Amino acid sequence: MISKKIWKAISSEYIPSAICFFLLAKMDYEIISIWPQNESVDDRIKLSLLFIHLVMILVMFTPLINRFLSRVDNEKLEKFIALPQKDKNITYIDYYDFLSGLALSAFYLSILIFTMKSIYEEAGWIISGIYIFTMFVSSISIAALSLLRFIWLFTKFNNYIYWFIVLLASSMCMAVIGAAMKMAS
Structure with missing residues (x-):
């Protein structure tokens, strides 16, 4: 009885x-x-420090955001994300769509890096910190949604293929974002 309560507390979504x-x-x-x-x-x-605090606050409020999003009708959310059907055949357009999302994410990061200094000099550290946080979260969100939509196609395969694709696509996602940051800086 007590161990179940302890396990429930440890496995809570609020621990992170x-x-x-x-x-x-x-x-x-x-x-x-x-x-x-x-x-x-x-x-x-x-x-x-402002950027670090904003990112950590976002992580801290993620369970509350998750609860808010769970109230949204799943049908509306799935329609917005446009998840492909699980039995759909994988086509070139699916790869193209995934890479397009990564390219858009990398473009956002490039814009962020190119404009960061001028915004810092003109608007100060508070406005530029909020700008950097907003652009960074937007870029990561676009990449994550693109990755989610791509990985969703492989849920019909066995676990080995699925996890291989997850690792491969996630690595590609990180490589594209990293390359964009290196090229822009």
């Missing part, structure tokens, strides 16, 4: 949120404790 909260609090404590008292914080450091 709690871990992120404690990591964020520990990071802030460490930065504050080692920072010299007479020195002011550079705006670039403020920008980096």
Whole structure:
């Protein structure tokens, strides 16, 4: 009885949120404790910390976002994402669609990297931090949806083929995003 309650608490969807909260609090404590008292914080450091905080807050609120999205009608969500039918034959257009989504994601990251410095200089660290966070989340979301739609096609195959495709497609996704960041920087 007690072990079931403990297991339920450990396997809760809020555990990653709690871990992120404690990591964020520990990071802030460490930065504050080692920072010299007479020195002011550079705006670039403020920008980096703002971005890290926004990403961690997004991760912490993911369970709440998930609960909100679960209220949305599944039919509407599936229609928006346009998941292919499981028994559909895999065609060239499916590969093209996956690579197009990755290209759009990489393009967003390239725009982010090209415009980041000018926005930082013109608008300051707060606005540029929000801009960087928004563009980054948009880019990753586009890549993740493209990856999800592509992997969905392979759910009808056995587990070995499915996981091989998941690894291959995820690696390709990371490679394209990494190449876009290298080319733009």
